[in-house]
Amino acid sequence: MVETAIELVDVNKWFGDFHVLKDINLKVGAGEKVVICGPSGSGKSTVVRCINKLEAHQSGTIHLYGAELTNDPRSVASIQGEIGMVFQQFNLFPHLSVLDNLTLGPMKARDLTRSEAEERARHYLTRVRIPDQAAKMPKQLSGGQQQRVAIARSLCMEPKALLFDEPTSALDPEMISEVLDVMEELAQDGMTMIVVTHEMGFARKVADQMVFMDEGEIVEHGTPEDFFGDPKTARCQKFLSQILQH
Amino acid sequence: MKKFFVPLMLLVLLSGCSASGNWGWYVIDPRTNGGWTNIKFLISGMGSTILISVIAATISIVLGLIVALPGQSGNRWLRLINRIYVEFVRSIPLLPMLFWVFYGLPIVFKSMGFNIPIDPFWGAIITLAISDSAFTAEIYRSGIQSIARGQSEAAQTIGLNYYQTMRYVILPQAVRRILPPLANQFIYIVKMSAFASVIGMQELTRRANELVVTEYRPLEIYSLLIVEYLVLVLIISAGVRWLERKMGADERV
Ligand SMILES: Nc1ncnc2c1ncn2[C@@H]1O[C@H](COP(=O)(O)OP(=O)(O)OP(=O)(O)O)[C@@H](O)[C@H]1O
Ligand SMILES: [Mg+2]
Numbered sequence: 001m002v003e004t005a006i007e008l009v010d011v012n013k014w015f016g017d018f019h020v021l022k023d024i025n026l027k028v029g030a031g032e033k034v035v036i037c038g039p040s041g042s043g044k045s046t047v048v049r050c051i052n053k054l055e056a057h058q059s060g061t062i063h064l065y066g067a068e069l070t071n072d073p074r075s076v077a078s079i080q081g082e083i084g085m086v087f088q089q090f091n092l093f094p095h096l097s098v099l100d101n102l103t104l105g106p107m108k109a110r111d112l113t114r115s116e117a118e119e120r121a122r123h124y125l126t127r128v129r130i131p132d133q134a135a136k137m138p139k140q141l142s143g144g145q146q147q148r149v150a151i152a153r154s155l156c157m158e159p160k161a162l163l164f165d166e167p168t169s170a171l172d173p174e175m176i177s178e179v180l181d182v183m184e185e186l187a188q189d190g191m192t193m194i195v196v197t198h199e200m201g202f203a204r205k206v207a208d209q210m211v212f213m214d215e216g217e218i219v220e221h222g223t224p225e226d227f228f229g230d231p232k233t234a235r236c237q238k239f240l241s242q243i244l245q246h
Numbered sequence: 247m248k249k250f251f252v253p254l255m256l257l258v259l260l261s262g263c264s265a266s267g268n269w270g271w272y273v274i275d276p277r278t279n280g281g282w283t284n285i286k287f288l289i290s291g292m293g294s295t296i297l298i299s300v301i302a303a304t305i306s307i308v309l310g311l312i313v314a315l316p317g318q319s320g321n322r323w324l325r326l327i328n329r330i331y332v333e334f335v336r337s338i339p340l341l342p343m344l345f346w347v348f349y350g351l352p353i354v355f356k357s358m359g360f361n362i363p364i365d366p367f368w369g370a371i372i373t374l375a376i377s378d379s380a381f382t383a384e385i386y387r388s389g390i391q392s393i394a395r396g397q398s399e400a401a402q403t404i405g406l407n408y409y410q411t412m413r414y415v416i417l418p419q420a421v422r423r424i425l426p427p428l429a430n431q432f433i434y435i436v437k438m439s440a441f442a443s444v445i446g447m448q449e450l451t452r453r454a455n456e457l458v459v460t461e462y463r464p465l466e467i468y469s470l471l472i473v474e475y476l477v478l479v480l481i482i483s484a485g486v487r488w489l490e491r492k493m494g495a496d497e498r499v
Pocket of ligand 2 (some may be wrong): 045046166
């Protein structure tokens with residue numbers, strides 16, 4: 001039996017009157033990879049943002065390794081850094097060098113010394129295949145390199161799970177694969193991952209579970225084989241045919 | 247505007263020197279002994295004006311940050327305190343606040359058992375600093391808000407708390423957007439420091455008032471007073487422009 005890493009039970013969220021998430025249920029085992037897809041505005045980002053408490057949910061429960069995540073500031077504080085997040089827009093700190101981007105969290109939130117933090121930073125920069133860019137400023141790097149720095153920055157916190165919100169959507173096409181390759185390697189190393197993406201090739205290769213969302217609901221949920229081979233709902237079929245066209 | 251004003255003033259001054267009946271430029275004519283003494287008397291207020299302004303601005307920069315930070319927090323009560331302070335302070339005219347601080351505050355202190363006299367120097371500084379802090383707080387606010395939300399979210403996901411996020415991520419980036427308007431705000435303080443004259447502070451305006459009383463030459467003396475402020479403000483403006491260029495240059499690296 002695999003340990004449960006993340007579990008959402010009947011999670012609901014509203015933005016004012018707008019019901020963004022409707023009874024979301026999701027169970028992610030340790031080391032499992034979940035890919036979430038769905039049309040724009042369906043609530044994919046909101047799901048991952050609720051999991052790492054960038055957004056508050058209004059009902060239902062979210063557990064991380066058995067511990068409930070409430071919207072209480074102490075609960076929020078306790079998981080900061082435990083769940084990594086990779087953003088569509090990278091969100092690197094532009095005023096800090098690549099190395100300082102990576103060492104900030106470990107030094108300030110984990111009390112590592114500078115040399116410990118730098119050693120760890122160089123280790124993860126090597127893992128994302130840019131060992132020689134440590135001294136550069138983020139804007140001197142290409143988009144693909146910046147996103148890999150962002151992944152390394154998350155890894156430096158040695159998180160229990162890593163969330164990705166459309167990590168390749170802001171990249172030029174020729175840079176998408178270098179980021180996906182790094183993510184695939186992470187997946188092979190057993191990282192627990194929830195990935196919002198429309199890269200279906202990546203999904204086929206790494207996903208243990210596929211989730212299709214529309215209008216705040218999980219409409220379809222299953223193994224990649226079932227999902228791609230035999231989508232049940234018309235909405236999902238339509239979405240897949242549109243996305244697989246190009 | 248400023249470009250035209252300087253030659254205009256010089257013209258007025260020069261035409262006055264040419265001995266036509268109603269002008270009395272002799273009161274500030276550097277070629278005569280009396281005129282030179284008067285000029286030195288007027289300019290001697292410059293030190294106080296600058297000192298008051300610099301100290302008040304320094305306090306205001308710190309106070310403004312202390313006021314601005316709660317306004318950025320997730321706690322709505324802290325945000326409310328920030329709003330109340332800013333709206334309240336911003337709506338009090340400077341002169342009544344100056345009177346309240348200078349004449350009223352010592353009474354408040356006394357009723358609490360402290361015997362703290364407030365002299366014109368500190369009365370002026372406290373008033374200017376408080377009045378200005380509402381504006382510096384708003385400058386900080388817009389500077390902080392100009393940093394994209396993604397930055398604080400990224401900081402949060404690598405485990406930084408609110409203070410650390412401000413200290414290491416937001417403020418270092420906001421500084422270059424905040425500095426030029428803060429420096430501009432210094433001009434406001436310099437001009438408002440003229441009000442300190444009414445509580446007896448010996449600064450530029452007070453000196454001019456005193457000389458007018460003895461010399462009966464308001465036009466000439468107040469003209470020189472305006473020129474004094476003009477020179478001060480032009481120097482500061484040049485400094486602000488230099489700062490803006492420097493900040494802008496950094497941006498392009
Ligand atoms: N802070 C907010 N306030 C109000 N409404 C919001 C807010 N954030 C998101 N929404 C709305 O919630 C809905 C779901 O947003 P979300 O970003 O989760 O969608 P998404 O599936 O990630 O879409 P996309 O593919 O465009 O990123 C959208 O209709 C969006 O407009
Ligand atoms: Mg999204």
